[in-house]
Amino acid sequence: MSVGIRRRQASIPSRAASNPSPQTSERPFGAAVAVLVPCHNEEGAIQTVVRDFRAALPAATIYVYDNNSSDRTSDMAMAAGAIVRREPLQGKGNVVRRMFADIEADVYVLVDGDDTYHAGSAVMLVRTLIDQQLDMVSAARVTDIEKAYRPGHRFGNRLITGIVAHIFGNHFCDMLSGYKVLSRRYVKSFPALTTGFEIETEMTVHALQLRMPVSEVPVPYKDRPTGSLSKLRTFRDGFRILRTILVLIKEERPLQFFCSIFALLALISTMLVLPIFSEYLETGLVPRLPTAVLATGTMLLAFLSLTCGLILDTVTLGRRELKRMCYLAARAPGDAMSWPVPRDTDRN
16 A cells, blocks of 8 residues: 555653553553454454554454354454454444443554554554543544545545534544544543444544544555455445434534524524514404414424523533543543552551
């Protein structure tokens, strides 16, 4: 592949270097790294993925979660040296929720098992997260291979990323990338409510909503190996992602959502009542009583929507504060991993 990434490699923070952990030789980043690979029928690619990430991150523990595969995905992953577990609930979102709940680590590398992402870039991504004390580093896909990234997927990705950027903030150009490096405090504060490929959208919105420090790094992207088929359906999953965005707007931006409904209903009510009001001024009569009742009811619904928005905005603020507290309860990336545990004598 002609695409290359040139990135200055920063050094490990001086504080971590001056206070090395007893396991520093086993943990080159001063942190426990876990590679999480959700899989469904990836028999032809999973061994390459496991071996490449083991070569790139030799101290990391690699977990492969088999999501009801009908082929030998589990056997091939186990033969390559991965820890294999199973998640019976179908869907990538269900698998990610299970992985985040079960696995303990300081840094999490989430990657698809289809051998399309560049394993060698994992070192740069992990180092970026630790050195800059970020909570999410997303890999933006860069490729010159047309088959690797279909035009429909490119258009849908740009459309969905643009919608999220307009509403929640413009921090990513490839929001739907399945290759991400995450901090412990991100993972342990992420609710993971979606079930399918909408999980990337939910992950991005979670980071933006809590104003986490994030970054995006371009990495090479290649086409799938022979015999490996994409599980993503352009229209079906695209509509599911759009629906998820709409739900997230309602949940995370309720005042904007219900104010939009208020404005639409108020406009309809005004358009209905203007001719009636004009005629009333001229004749003193209201001959179209049903239309007047309809206009009145529509305006009442408009103000009811506005009231819902105001109430739910307060509820959302409370939920956001709770998630923030869960986020702050976990260890920060970087030199915070080397903080000594206080002894009982230190408290006295």
